[in-house]
Amino acid sequence: MNTLKFSGHDTFHCRQQWLSKGIKLIDNEGYTVLNRPEIAISRLGVGKNMVQSIQHWLKAFGLINDRHEISEISNKLFLNNDDAYDPYLEDEGTLWLLQYKICKSNYASIFNLVFSEYFNDKVTLDFSERQIIQFIEKKIRDNNEREVSTNTLTSDFKVFVKSYATPKKSLKTIEDDFNSPLLELNLISQLNSRNGNGEIVYKINKEVRNNLPITIFAYCLLDYLDDRKDISYDELRNTIGSYFCLSNDGLDNLIEQLCSTYPEFVYKNDAGIRQIQIKGIAKDYKTNLLESYYEIQ
Structure with a gap:
């Protein structure tokens, strides 16, 4: 049985309000509504592929379990009527909770692999797409798991960095790129330089983190x-x-x-x-x- 999981996001990183919208829809109409595109598209106000992506992120953040049931933390954060902790993800403490959950769940394995394993034997905190993909491919081989295509891993990498790194792009894409809830944590930066292969270089920001409650x-x-x-x-x-x-x-x-x-x-x-x-x-x-x-x- 594979312990590592990749893809499932349909190339969309998680947007700010997707988690709250998804949990509330499941609470009101049951999980199966997400498998009925004609209804889910209308309820969530997104396209068909984004509906599938929302399902992925709800699982990746541990907000629904393997049986598609709403988890206890989801109830507390998003539901519970007037006592919901933080339905709109306005508190930074909630973002740290989500960061913990997505790494711990290992449902979207690239998050756990990059944060908790990739840098174990590295001197530098910089990384590129090729370095991460080669690392994951070796991990898959070492675990004797089913081979994953490079295209799939490339897609995972692009979604991963979009979840954290402020892109160096034009203003016309700013709304799409700056709408990830985890951007605010400043865990990864996109550097201005490129490496010898012409790739964009990113850096893990290891810090004291006095803002972590x-x-x-x-x-x-x-x-x-x-x-x-x-x-x-x-x-x-x-x-x-x-x-x-x-x-x-x-x-x-x-x-x-x-x-x-x-x-x-x-x-x-x-x-x-x-x-x-x-x-x-x-x-x-x-x-x-x-x-x-x-x-x-």
Whole structure:
């Protein structure tokens, strides 16, 4: 069974209001409405291929599960009547949540591969289309997975960078290109220079990230751990730390802030073995974190 997944977006990166519109439509009329183009096109106000793309992104962000059911986080963000946390994605904390979800779900595998694996053995933070595609092709071979065409991977790459990087284009395309919810996080930049092959060069922006809410960081950590009660520093750095493009100083700062804000998180450094331990977490602790962040009473 393949563990990596590519394509499905019909060459469209996720637009700002697609997630909210898609979840509300499913809530009102059921998931099968998305498989009835004549209705979904009218309800969502998009073309047929964009309807298929919306389905893809709802799954990629973990907002619906394998059975096409609306997830708990979707209910809290977009539904719940007047108590919806952030239906229009106006809070930056929500964008960090979405960034965590799309990397963690691995439904659109290029996101996880680029953020958490590609740079593990790299000195530079720059990358190009060819470098990423060659890396993914090797990953597919190493995993003994079914071959994926270069055209498919090229399409995935273009959608991936459009999700994050401000393009150097004319004003006539500005509305289309600047409408990705993840652009605001400034995780990837398009550089002005090209490499020796004439390709556009991009850069991962590893930073301290003082704008990353500590409550959202705590929620993501608990969600990642599931029922586990500890995580090594290295695993945290190579997963959530990488999803959020945190520098080492940035991750250290967040861990210190996490443990000082929430006593349930304890940092241990014994004989050079660094880990974060979780103690005394109640069943509804994770939910309460989000409610406190979004000030839901």
